[in-house]
Amino acid sequence: MGLGEYDESREQDIKARISRIRDELSNIEKTEQQRRETRRESGFDLVALAGYTNAGKSTLLRRLAADVAVDENDDRHPDLDTTAESQDDLFTTLGTTTRRMELARRDVLLTDTVGFISDLPHWLVESFKSTLESVYQADLVLLVVDASEPLADIQEKLATSHDTLYERNEAPIVTVFNKTDRVEDAALAEKMEALAALAPAPVAVSARDASNLEELRERIDAALPARERERLVLPMTEDTMSVVSWVHDHAHVRTVDYGDQEVVIDFEARPTIVERSHAKASDLVAEA
Structure with missing residues (x-):
């Protein structure tokens, strides 16, 4: 900015990079939209996992999914690993991981998405826009929460998640209380009762122990659009x-x-x- 030819050239380079990145994000969004349309045309119901980081979404996906990742033309999406990682870190799931889900009477694709984070900067939210589209365009959203966290934390995260999801999402939402292996039954029941307004009729599971997953599958089948x-x-x-x-x-x-x-x-x-x-x-x- 008036400091010389070198600095002005640098500024133009940075602007060019920003423009290229925006174009790439736009192309990703268009590609994902085309994939969703192709999947629906193929008869698949689309289910998205949403929630805060470290709620256990990736582990839950691995428990619910079949063994083979699904793509329209290949065994695996070109941008996906064979399985979603399960780690206790932020931003472990940066892209979407889509797997075929095991339901008796339906063909279902289950997508794991980036976790919500408190006070996420706007510029970073834009980077995840294409990922969040998988949530907004789903037939059903599983909102996963960590049942072992303090009640106040769960309440705040549920409220924030609802603000994010209901902004553009029209699909039904089923709240999943995960990590029940880390909380006593009495404490879990108390939390579920206190959060009934934010999470009516939730399903309590443990992805780690694979407990109560059959009830969750039944709820998913019932909540998806009628066939x-x-x-x-x-x-x-x-x-x-x-x-x-x-x-x-x-x-x-x-x-x-x-x-x-x-x-x-x-x-x-x-x-x-x-x-x-x-x-x-x-x-x-x-x-x-």
Whole structure:
């Protein structure tokens, strides 16, 4: 700033770097949005883990997830490790880690996101905007809290988390009291009662001991958007089996009955998948 050609050149370099970083963040956000849309088109329900750092989100993801990471085109997302790390540090999870979750009747992707931090600077929040979009665009949010912390701390973190989540999030929120192995049952019950206004009907689990995870899976299944049940009657053509295979890949198939002239498939799926199945069935009828 008027101190000479060298310093002015340095300033321009810094401005150029800031501009490049902003462009990179924008591209990341667009890429993640495209991935979410592709996953939904493939019939997946999207569940996001949210909460403060060290609440045990990464450990909970590893307990709930299947063994293999999921990507649209490969076994693993190009920007993800094979598993989320579990460490007692800030910023251990800087990116998003997405894994297939084990539910009997649904195809679910579970995403671990960066942890909330008190008084996070605005410029740093912007860096995590693309990560937080995974929370805002999810079908369900699991708000994970450390049940072993003092009541006042949990209350403050829940209030702040709600302010962040309800700002742009429209999905239902299920509060998960984690680390129950570190707190006595009586103390846990007292905390849950005192926080009932902020966390109605929470689920208490221990990701470390894998306790009560089945109840959490049931709550997730119940809280996700309702699926439609459909019964398609498909004429037997050269492309019929490819449609049946597509339904198997995108929906929960209850039964398939094969006849000489037609195939009847009974399934449950997201409304968008049901609509697309109708279009595919119409194409088969046109061919027959």
